Amino acid sequence: MRRFLDLEHLDDEAIARLLKSASDLEARPIRDTLKGRVLGLVFMNPSVRTLTSFQSGMAQLGGSSWVVTPGAASWGFETRDGVVMNEGSAEHVREAIPVLSQYADALGLRCFAGGTDLAADLRDPVLASVSGLASVPFVNLESAINHPCQALADWKTLDDLGVPRAGGRFVLSWAAHPKPLPLAVPSAVVTMAARRGMDVTVLRPEGFGLPPEVMQTAVQAAGFSGGSVQETDDRAMALEGAHVLYAKSWQAPTAYGDPNAEGELRAKHTDWCVDENWFTPAAQDARFMHCLPVRRNIVVRDEVLDGPRSAVVQQAGNRLHVQKAVLLEMLEDSDQENHQ
Amino acid sequence: MRRFLDLEHLDDEAIARLLKSASDLEARPIRDTLKGRVLGLVFMNPSVRTLTSFQSGMAQLGGSSWVVTPGAASWGFETRDGVVMNEGSAEHVREAIPVLSQYADALGLRCFAGGTDLAADLRDPVLASVSGLASVPFVNLESAINHPCQALADWKTLDDLGVPRAGGRFVLSWAAHPKPLPLAVPSAVVTMAARRGMDVTVLRPEGFGLPPEVMQTAVQAAGFSGGSVQETDDRAMALEGAHVLYAKSWQAPTAYGDPNAEGELRAKHTDWCVDENWFTPAAQDARFMHCLPVRRNIVVRDEVLDGPRSAVVQQAGNRLHVQKAVLLEMLEDSDQENHQ
Amino acid sequence: MRRFLDLEHLDDEAIARLLKSASDLEARPIRDTLKGRVLGLVFMNPSVRTLTSFQSGMAQLGGSSWVVTPGAASWGFETRDGVVMNEGSAEHVREAIPVLSQYADALGLRCFAGGTDLAADLRDPVLASVSGLASVPFVNLESAINHPCQALADWKTLDDLGVPRAGGRFVLSWAAHPKPLPLAVPSAVVTMAARRGMDVTVLRPEGFGLPPEVMQTAVQAAGFSGGSVQETDDRAMALEGAHVLYAKSWQAPTAYGDPNAEGELRAKHTDWCVDENWFTPAAQDARFMHCLPVRRNIVVRDEVLDGPRSAVVQQAGNRLHVQKAVLLEMLEDSDQENHQ
Secondary structure (H helix, E strand, O other), X not given: OOEEOOHHHOOHHHHHHHHHHHHHHHHOOOOOOOOOOEEEEEEOOOOOHHHHHHHHHHHHOOOEEEEEOEOOOEOOEEOOOOOOOOOOOOEEHHHHHHHHHHHOOEEEEEOOOOOOOHHHHHHOHHHHHHHHHOOOOEEEOOXXXXXXXXXXXXXXXXXXXXXXXXXXXXXXEEOOOOOOOOOHHHHHHHHHHHHOOOEEEEEOOOOOOOOHHHHHHHHHHHHHHOOEEEEEOOHHHHHOOOOEEEEEOOOOHHHOOOHHHHHHHHXXXXXXXXXXXXXXXXXXXXXXXXXXXXXXXXXXXHHHHOOOOEOHHHHHHHHHHHHXXXXXXXXXXXXXXXXX | OOEEOOHHHOOHHHHHHHHHHHHHHHHOOOOOOOOOOEEEEEEOOOOOHHHHHHHHHHHHOOOEEEEEOEOOOEOOEEOOOXXXXXXXXXXXXXXXXXXXHHHOOEEEEEOOOOOOOHHHHHHOHHHHHHHHHOOOOEEEOOOOOOOHHHHHHHHHHHHHHOOOOOOOEEEEXXXXXXXXXXXXXXXXXXXXXXXXXXXXEEEOOOOOOOOHHHHHHHHHHHHHHOOEEEEEOOHHHHHOOOOEEEXXXXXXXXXXXXXXXXXXXXXXXXXXXXXXXXXXXXXXXXXXXXXXXXXEOXXXXXXXXXXXXXXXXXXXXXXXXXXXXXXXXXXXXXXHHHXX | OOEEOOHHHOOHHHHHHHHHHHHHHHHOOOOOOOOOOEEEEEEOOOOOHHHHHHHHHHHHOOOEEEEEOEOOOEOOEEOOOOOOOOOOOOEEHHHHXXXXXXXXOEEEEEOOOOOOOHHHHHHOHHHHHHHHHOOOXXXXXXXXXXXXXXXXXXXXXXXXXXXXXXXXXXXXXEOOOOOOOOOHHHHHHXXXXXXXXXXXXXXXOOOOOOOHHHHHHHHHHHHHHOOEEEEEOOHHHHHOOXXXXXXXXXXXXXHOOOHHHHHHHHHOOOOOOEOHHHHOOOOOOOEEEOOOOOOEOOOEOHHHHOOOOEOXXXXXXXXXXXXXXXXXXXXXXXXXXXXX
């Protein structure tokens, strides 16, 4: 494995192997395997979990890591091809990424969606361009439309919680938020849940349906795994017998790139804040999941986050284990000769 | 030891053990003890010494560290309980700290005083909340009202300099400054000096007396150690026979949270800038101490800082040694099983 | 070697030894030599290559590093002597650097030119002051008027490319840019090229001649090595038979510190953007070099950067190897007793 861009690029065996390796690493976290090896982390956007779990992960495997923040402590990075660079950014990724590939044994990139052109964001142009420029193994640290580290960690969490694959009822629900958020996590999670073989329901208000391209990928994944995917705005129906309610806000795809229209649409649904009542029709021990960070009492009430249903801390804990599995798979494979 | 929040939480034996360990680490700095272990450092405020001495300390002990800066490269952290998070901060410490506890073997937090509500700052609410949320050993990297790493380093410096405990005359003097500064260092230092058994004088202009709660803690510490604590605005009297003059600016507790009144009060005392004349009544080899950073020729004249009395660089050097002792005590104690 | 401030401080034997060591490190990058040793990096300005190549370099040698960014995550640093510090900066380098010297086995500093006073920038006052305050080995990470890590990496690249020393024709050309850039790289590179024994031509429009002090240093270096140095604004003549075209923008020394006049002067020469036509009179396999970051289609056209002439990625790759050679030379030499 030289690229970890999208869980859907992996076959079932590869996913099973990573999950097994992650559990082994959870049980015995400290190794010496990556001694002298370096992970380069490029963050075009803020991070807490991804930053620190990758840094701890490399350290626990015997290696180390560094962080580049273009536009802050480092030069701004231009990502468009053919551009005349007379504006803000001093450096082009066409130089920066090959250069950093010479200093690191693997690279990771966080590059959020532009949020103005849905078709462009669905193509994930920065991730595609940058990962193509890297001459070392490469990890998607959350891109415009994907977050495979989160998806794989969530898969492990579902396994750890004993949520059934076949017959498991998984609800991804839109939630309120003061800001228009990217589609990366909901897109990654709906496909992961379908791929895991569960019966997946996307619960969202009118206008917040995930883009057809995203839903189609999830439906296809369900087709292979024996799961199913449906959409609804009927909360009671969606949550009937649910094992998991995964909450996440995202901007309205129907008003993408029109902040005023999108804001008005979002403002109508501030009541989409998960509380204990949401779980009335669900399975008795139904769990609450969220990728974090989460705005308390906007997305979800304290009573849920602080209660026994919440799996959010466990989800984040699994980020560390699955990412270490990914790093090991990438760097044990890679010829050390590549590293100069 | 699972928490290092306040020197006053430690008994005499524990302090003696840390000081002994710090001297051992000064003599033989590089170890392999914390191989594979990770320290997570959360800085809500700027840092030079604390940041770099903890990073060097972990590295010299065989481990590593990472840094989170909420509101800069990382999401802003909300610290108030029960709040509706519709404003700036995207993440609550109620999630962030348990999550980071899964990635690190120990955590440290810097959280300066709010500076508007003295009663609140004296309760040190952010430190209390965050340290309570951590499931791994925890270090106070300077909080609203305390700075135990500085206090312990200063204790070691006093030992290194041969300043007597019983009969040692220690003056903590207020000094001029263009900005209203927190009470953390003066509060930590006055209690440390009293605890060490010295005769402590707080020298400050009218209106700048340390809060009664702080003085009471120092008086109590002196009661146990055989030291004493007094306050005065009479410079000559304070410095009579002094072994140490420890300068530090702090905002006027009598005008706390009223920037205009506080600024006017502070502006009256720009002549409180330590120069060689201050030392006329002191012991001949009296030393100058300051926690750094220090504004030259505002707090203290170049002639003092660049002269033989100054112990400020040595004080900062001891930060490294005592902090490594704290880390060793915390992490050698801690069950490695805690770390996952 | 305790200081790496300027390539011209090294004799031929020392340069040859560093280049040999760099090639060895390129062939066998991972060592254990600097286990437990720490490099402190102080960046007063942004960085990509310098930051990450030093962090990777220390890690590959078994050590570690940390980063201080004064004025961002750390207190601002005052560098002027004798100043009354009632303005922005909270900390003076007269304390900060001795303090950091206690935490690190070596220090590096990046401090760009002020850009307003040419005579001052030519004296490199911040580098001189800070390097004098460090009690541990010290590396110039690019100063007002020098960049020895870049110069040494470029020397290695010229060797790797097989560019002849005697008889090698090296052209340093000014190029267009939207901003007035420092003189550090052109100054370091012109002297390096002369020192390497090549025939060096500085190609630049009227008003952009490098300062006499810089040219004089280069001429002196050529005198020792058997090379030569000339200046011209005639592109065809400069590039006749050239083996290397090294492009770099810099602000007009004739209008230094006068942004309006300098901007007007620079605006006249936006056609100084290197394209394939520039190479018509050059040697057939002439190479293009640049220190990066480079503004595409302002300084140089995509056709050159993306074509076979470009050595820019290789240049940056050599930063890692030569810097590791410098670190080894400094830290294998240094008495470990210095480190406390």
